[in-house]
Amino acid sequence: MSITHTAPRFTSTLTSQCQSCSLSALCLPIALADEDINRLDQIIERKKPLKKGEVLFRQGQSFDSVYAVRTGTLKTFNITSSGEEQITGFYCPSELLGLSGIDGNVYPVSAKALETTTVCEIPFSHLEDLSAQIPSLKHQIFKVMSRKISDDQQMMVLLGKKNADEKVASFLLNLSNRFKKRGYSATSFRLSMSRGEIGNYLGLAVETVSRVITRFQKNEMIEVDGKEIAIVGLTEMQKLVGVASDCDKIKNI
Amino acid sequence: MSITHTAPRFTSTLTSQCQSCSLSALCLPIALADEDINRLDQIIERKKPLKKGEVLFRQGQSFDSVYAVRTGTLKTFNITSSGEEQITGFYCPSELLGLSGIDGNVYPVSAKALETTTVCEIPFSHLEDLSAQIPSLKHQIFKVMSRKISDDQQMMVLLGKKNADEKVASFLLNLSNRFKKRGYSATSFRLSMSRGEIGNYLGLAVETVSRVITRFQKNEMIEVDGKEIAIVGLTEMQKLVGVASDCDKIKNI
DNA sequence: CGTTATATTGAAGTATATCAATCCAGGTGG
DNA sequence: CCACCTGGATTGATATACTTCAATATAACG
Numbered sequence: 319m320s321i322t323h324t325a326p327r328f329t330s331t332l333t334s335q336c337q338s339c340s341l342s343a344l345c346l347p348i349a350l351a352d353e354d355i356n357r358l359d360q361i362i363e364r365k366k367p368l369k370k371g372e373v374l375f376r377q378g379q380s381f382d383s384v385y386a387v388r389t390g391t392l393k394t395f396n397i398t399s400s401g402e403e404q405i406t407g408f409y410c411p412s413e414l415l416g417l418s419g420i421d422g423n424v425y426p427v428s429a430k431a432l433e434t435t436t437v438c439e440i441p442f443s444h445l446e447d448l449s450a451q452i453p454s455l456k457h458q459i460f461k462v463m464s465r466k467i468s469d470d471q472q473m474m475v476l477l478g479k480k481n482a483d484e485k486v487a488s489f490l491l492n493l494s495n496r497f498k499k500r501g502y503s504a505t506s507f508r509l510s511m512s513r514g515e516i517g518n519y520l521g522l523a524v525e526t527v528s529r530v531i532t533r534f535q536k537n538e539m540i541e542v543d544g545k546e547i548a549i550v551g552l553t554e555m556q557k558l559v560g561v562a563s564d565c566d567k568i569k570n571i
Numbered sequence: 572m573s574i575t576h577t578a579p580r581f582t583s584t585l586t587s588q589c590q591s592c593s594l595s596a597l598c599l600p601i602a603l604a605d606e607d608i609n610r611l612d613q614i615i616e617r618k619k620p621l622k623k624g625e626v627l628f629r630q631g632q633s634f635d636s637v638y639a640v641r642t643g644t645l646k647t648f649n650i651t652s653s654g655e656e657q658i659t660g661f662y663c664p665s666e667l668l669g670l671s672g673i674d675g676n677v678y679p680v681s682a683k684a685l686e687t688t689t690v691c692e693i694p695f696s697h698l699e700d701l702s703a704q705i706p707s708l709k710h711q712i713f714k715v716m717s718r719k720i721s722d723d724q725q726m727m728v729l730l731g732k733k734n735a736d737e738k739v740a741s742f743l744l745n746l747s748n749r750f751k752k753r754g755y756s757a758t759s760f761r762l763s764m765s766r767g768e769i770g771n772y773l774g775l776a777v778e779t780v781s782r783v784i785t786r787f788q789k790n791e792m793i794e795v796d797g798k799e800i801a802i803v804g805l806t807e808m809q810k811l812v813g814v815a816s817d818c819d820k821i822k823n824i
Numbered sequence: 825c826g827t828t829a830t831a832t833t834g835a836a837g838t839a840t841a842t843c844a845a846t847c848c849a850g851g852t853g854g
Numbered sequence: 855c856c857a858c859c860t861g862g863a864t865t866g867a868t869a870t871a872c873t874t875c876a877a878t879a880t881a882a883c884g
Contacts, residue, residue, distance in 0.1 A: 396725075398732060406724040406728070420716075426721040427721075446713070462674075465674035467671040467716065467720060468672075471659040514862075525863090526841075532865085544848095560651065561652065780831095782832085
């Protein structure tokens with residue numbers, strides 16, 4: 319056996335393939351035929367778990383793979399010229415990260431695990447080859463990237479127009495929706511990121527996040543125990559961030 | 572000739588094809604072989620110019636095309652639940668817009684011309700078909716989308732971490748770079764958007780934008796005459812926004 | 825050439841940041 | 855097992871950058 323530069327692979331004793339993965343309905347395999355899932359499966363490398371604080375890829379490092387989160391959570395972040403960290407996203411199971419590296423062949427952000435985290439590594443050149451053969455896979459990649467663009471634009475609206483209360487509420491509801499989508503409780507979950515990381519992401523000071531959270535508790539919108547959080551006033555919170563139906567929005571244009 | 576629901580097409584007297592278009596080196600045709608450019612060319616519809624204020628597509632409208640700007644400028648924007656407009660981007664010649672509609676089959680933003688503007692309409696289903704036959708075209712689309720994602724992330728950093736001076740300076744330098752890339756002056760150009768639109772985009776009040784601009788004039792970083800602007804202290808401005816070399820950034824991670 | 829939108833400038837108000845002081849939880853070592 | 859330590863979280867007091875309100879000034883436009 320020859321020595322390589324690549325990290326050791328983690329091979330589960332079970333068949334940890336896309337087929338049997340509980341996330342297949344949310345992740346890239348969505349909308350693929352069984353045989354196509356198998357082909358996708360073959361290019362994916364399941365890596366050994368990252369411990370909290372470990373880096374998956376680093377800003378400036380040459381791009382070669384995108385990653386799907388299997389368990390745990392990661393954050394992506396930039397280092398600004400003044401040396402501060404700016405978090406650009408949190409990634410939960412089934413979500414894809416690293417896509418922003420395609421353009422420059424370099425990751426423009428770093429990715430770090432917020433807790434013990436496992437990911438599937440998808441070498442991009444292989445994915446691109448395969449996408450030429452499987453139109454629905456290509457379409458799926460377009461969709462994931464498109465989704466990312468519109469999500470990021472929503473985030474800009476949040477950062478540019480909303481006040482502290484609305485920012486925190488939007489953040490919690492966004493997490494809620496993501497948990498819900500993959501079958502977990504929409505109203506009771508654990509925040510894997512610190513208050514500081516939330517503040518950083520939302521463009522707020524830690525203290526402000528803390529104050530908003532205690533205020534929400536007093537208003538009985540949420541119940542908090544450290545990182546555990548329960549949304550008890552979901553509709554009230556939705557009203558706060560202005561969850562309007564599409565109709566409502568469109569009529570105002 | 573049968574009546575159709577589509578808007579009338581504008582056919583230039585000259586052969587206004589991708590081949591002869593001055594933007595081909597920046598726009599989608601980049602990296603395509605001549606014969607492939609012709610195939611791309613055939614699916615593109617050159618539309619008649621939009622007048623200032625006209626809408627190219629509307630938030631909520633069903634998605635079927637992406638657009639490349641040929642001349643002029645557009646803005647994309649969201650209407651928030653409270654009815655305010657939030658501008659999510661400005662688009663200059665050679666830039667592609669509409670990509671965020673792929674995921675939901677609906678445009679999540681509206682696009683409006685800031686001045687007389689011409690665009691090339693690229694029906695997405697055709698583009699997707701063609702991209703299956705031309706790998707370099709597919710790769711190019713991935714790159715454009717990836718680029719958009721990392722640009723938007725930079726924008727988040729700006730909105731989340733920067734003060735008014737840094738925001739305005741970043742905005743001006745960003746425009747400067749875009750003009751430069753397509754052969755125009757990097758230091759002297761015309762702002763096609765109003766102060767209000769700049770403020771909206773940057774998450775600042777109009778008055779703040781105005782004040783920052785006059786301050787920059789007093790500091791002799793810029794010279795302004797209405798919408799005409801000249802950057803006279805380019806390096807100083809770069810210092811202000813912290814244009815760090817990649818090395819500088821990476822060492823701090 | 826008047827009328828309306830856009831831009832500028834000043835004064836006052838406010839949301840959020842910053843500074844500072846506990847408080848608390850989780851992990852470590854005696 | 856408990857005391858200790860360290861980083862995160864909370865809370866209060868103060869500072870400030872930006873917004874908002876208001877009053878011109880200027881440019882755009884029919």
